[in-house]
Amino acid sequence: MALLALVLLAQVPPAQADPPISQPAGPHAVGLRVIQPAAPREAGLPAQVLIWYPADTSVSDAPPLRYGDLMATRLSALRTDLSATQLREGRAQQQASLMRRLGVSGQAVLDAPLQARSQAVPAPGRFPLVVYAAGVGGPADENADLFEYLASHGYVVVSSVGMGADGREVEETLAHVEPQVATLQALIRQAPQWTAADPQRVAVMGWSWGGMSNLFAAARDPQIGAIISLDGTREPALTRQIDVQRLTAPWLYVSRSPDTIAQIQRSGIDTTFSLLNAAQYAEVTQLIVYPMQHADFVSRRMREASDAGYGEYSRAEVRQAFGMVALYVRHFLDAHLRQQASSLEFLARKPVANGAVPHSLRIDIRPPAKP
Template identity: 40%
Template structure:
């Protein structure tokens, strides 16, 4: 792991800097902002094989997955702010950390030419020279701050959330992002492997966040745009450290999202989308509308917001900055940027409400957009509160048992299984659960209750009766233990353990 040193690796764009309150008129919060870029590898995965998938030549050097990590964080005041061009230049080393300064400079020059071709020389120079809020490698501010892991869209650079990252950092968040790289090449393929690839990148960044002294790992959110706004849901399904979800027009691919168990999505979720497509537009695009994960998630508090001036690419400020005049149609650039402004504001207030338990944030979310100052007809929001009661999955079942008592396992299981037919406990799971309780001091009676529940659910399972007998024998209930062992033997005469225990315990029982 090493820091990317701009003094030796980067060549500055030469243009006149100018002050700017922030893209889309975003106003900084009370904290100064620091930014650093860390080059590190995920050694648990390979990125390059023995043969380069692009050039066809033998691979030399490091083959582990490169994760160039951009971090925005609350900082102490002081220092010279970076320019937007500094963010753009990080693309040169997204996947190749070993580039020489000359190679980085050449790629930076190519990037500048591409931007000039889109915007013109003067606008490109002004954009690249824009003074940002962040100071490179600034000293971190004292204190602990919630963490936001950001997942870019397909092929999106690590600096995609630069404007949002600075904005959130100035309000007391650590924002971490890396490029959306494919499994083996620079461009990610939008398929199941692509989902897994970015989801594991998110998990890697979560692990990296633990090394930051400022990071409050009890308060973690994941955010993302487009494909990243979908894969972060996969991450939330599997990683209980994630406390909140933000999807900026996240991809809705039923082929992929059907693989998510909606009952495992239980954290607050803010989904901000572009203006809805018409039925004919959806039909022409071949979009399936019979399934929406947002409608299936019943045990999460979901807010779905529509920003009417925005199209899909507008949720990435990196893309919106490069939009040509002809791109804007019935809405002007000013109106679209204003919508982006409010998008960022809603993300901030949602995170304040969910991670910081901020009363002002909760009140903001409870009001209609127009009451918060959003221009009329710009936005609408729907709120679907989380369904009350135990969540019908393993964790929800365990939590409910802890509250109601393990003796209620049979009736509680029937209730939850009735609400989610996919929630099924096998005899093997129940048996292991009972032994886990048995090994924990003070949980012997709970273990007996669990084994008893197992014999109720699987009355022909000899092993569960044998396990129940062992638990009953452990507490000295010899009569009950013998009954259970005998039932096990009746179901499985080859059960040596049950036969041995009956031979030892039955005479003791008869002598009493």
């Protein structure tokens, strides 16, 4: 009996292999394309772009993807000239790193199936576009599970790595904001040529640094019709430079459990300016998610972090909260890019009425001021 119990235990997949989003997928299958633009520098594009899109459910001959396949795209994010041998060695290094962190369960994470299929036949029609800005040094797939979820509900999601000035790591200066803003603008222009993206229905989304960079882009590009910041950077020295007169698109700011006054004072955070208050000409929806910390807003962490990385709230509690974040992101997009009345009603309800665990979420919606 003891041996049988050990065998059965070995067959149970680790928590990391569970899909990070507990919400049901939408009606579409999901495809994934990896684009390596010709002469990207001249076009203001990154060396590699990942695109998640609604796929035709009647065609299933596209090869299924595993999480390890997605991780492998990071190897060619900045260098597209790697040989097959170099790519194999890179994947072996990724595997070894994950196994050191997670033990034997690391292999189950690499083998976990994804919803997306490589080069799947696109679904007919045109779909709203979401352009994603990664966090500092983050890979294009850092929120892949969220991208799959949105694609299954009829959105095209385009993402690339986030880099600073001259291809260096991001530093907290305006000079390092501009490259990511330029990339967002280039991706918005180019995406309809790669996919069935509707250029008239565009949103920008980002985490951390990317959740701030997309605000700079939205203040400059009237084509952007919705903004989503996933615990975006709120550095006043930078956000003061955003032209709030031109920041008029509806903005969803999703944030972690707020710091206490004592924590804010110890951190020396400048509290004299808040873009959330200054952006008076945009409808601002703030969703506070108490179980989540800053790093929890990317699905990559839930896949690749050990249980030791979670504190007061368990992995299961964070997973449930992340599922609610995905649900709110989808309804926000449906409300403002598709003008769906049911989604506006969803946003207006208390989170517990939408399925949230009591006291885990709080939402505040501030209507825009008249110009």
